[in-house]
Amino acid sequence: xxxxxxxxxxxxxxxxxxxxxKGKTRIALQKAWKAFEGILPQFLVVLTLVAATLAVLDTAxxxxxxxASSGFLGILGASLVGAVTLIPGFIAFPAAAxxxxxxxxxxxxxxxxxxxxxxxxxxxxxxxxxxxxxxxxLRNGLAWLFSLGAAFFVGWVVSL
Numbered sequence: 101x102x103x104x105x106x107x108x109x110x111x112x113x114x115x116x117x118x119x120x121x122k123g124k125t126r127i128a129l130q131k132a133w134k135a136f137e138g139i140l141p142q143f144l145v146v147l148t149l150v151a152a153t154l155a156v157l158d159t160a161x162x163x164x165x166x167x168a169s170s171g172f173l174g175i176l177g178a179s180l181v182g183a184v185t186l187i188p189g190f191i192a193f194p195a196a197a198x199x200x201x202x203x204x205x206x207x208x209x210x211x212x213x214x215x216x217x218x219x220x221x222x223x224x225x226x227x228x229x230x231x232x233x234x235x236x237x238l239r240n241g242l243a244w245l246f247s248l249g250a251a252f253f254v255g256w257v258v259s260l
Contacts, residue, residue: 163203207255
């Protein structure tokens with residue numbers, strides 16, 4: 101229901117914008133389309149990888165590796181995979197939702213997503229170039245610890 105409401109609000113806003121200034125609305129829609137075209141290849145690749153992974157791995161395996169019963173090792177593994185993966189947020193969240201539907205635990209998924217968003221192992225060389233080795237390692241280390249803390253907090257809240 102919320103989705104329909106948000107789409108309705110977006111369409112209403114677009115209509116108001118179009119009535120107010122047709123030229124600016126057209127330009128905005130053209131820019132949005134260009135952004136969509138730029139994002140689409142990444143989105144399709146990751147979507148295909150997630151779909152293939154879910155097709156190959158059954159629910160029992162996902163539950164065993166990332167389920168609530170996987171414990172600290174599952175959380176640690178999900179966090180490390182998130183830290184070394186470079187996926188945009190708009191792709192990571194639907195992928196996380198798919199994994200949760202297949203049996204992954206909330207704490208494990210929170211560890212994956214939070215470390216994915218905060219830790220940048222893949223981008224570390226570029227970060228070192230701009231900020232220096234000490235600051236980059238410190239930032240990434242603290243971000244990883246914070247992502248674990250955030251995951252445990254999510255697990256605690258979900259268990260209430």
